[in-house]
Amino acid sequence: DAGVIQSPRHEVTEMGQEVTLRCKPISGHNSLFWYRQTMMRGLELLIYFNNNVPIDDSGMPEDRFSAKMPNASFSTLKIQPSEPRDSAVYFCASSLAGGLSWYNEQFFGPGTRLTVL
């Protein structure tokens, strides 16, 4: 299995531009998570989906951030408009949750390093 795939790996953009981050979870996993990691705030959960449905988006910073999961094999995190304070590494993770596997581990992608100038 290729693991969780994220693209792009690096993104440099200017303030005000729209940024779209992409994630392909591990096949068969039914939960998908978006995290943001910064030196100041550490690793923060932004939003997570279960069976393609957003369950908890309380970590999404503000309306400029949106996430979608149109099918079981693809998710996007969009920032519009982007600001310098959005600069961070964004991770996508997936897991198989529910039933006896309620506490299964999350598998992380390599991350997207976003720099907003």
Next chain:
Amino acid sequence: SQELEQSPQSLIVQEGKNLTINCTSSKTLYGLYWYKQKYGEGLIFLMMLQKGGEEKSHEKITAKLDEKKQQSSLHITASQPSHAGIYLCGATTREAAGNKLTFGGGTRVLVKP
């Protein structure tokens, strides 16, 4: 909301020496996960603990969850340069839907050859 406190924030050890990292929760833990992260990479799952008093080992890494399920420790025996990286604990609580995790701030480990 749950908070996880990791200590120390960073440490430098001589190769061959042992080290211990602690993770303390403000709430009872129902699932405690240890991950390792190398610079510029994603998190690699190490192990997960659920039961009070549980202990798991993988190669030279041992993790324990105390009886009250509010603290976990990660112990590395005879550290090697390959053990360098950032170690993060993540936890889920009874109230958390699904397996939503909260992470500690991480412990940065440097192993001197």
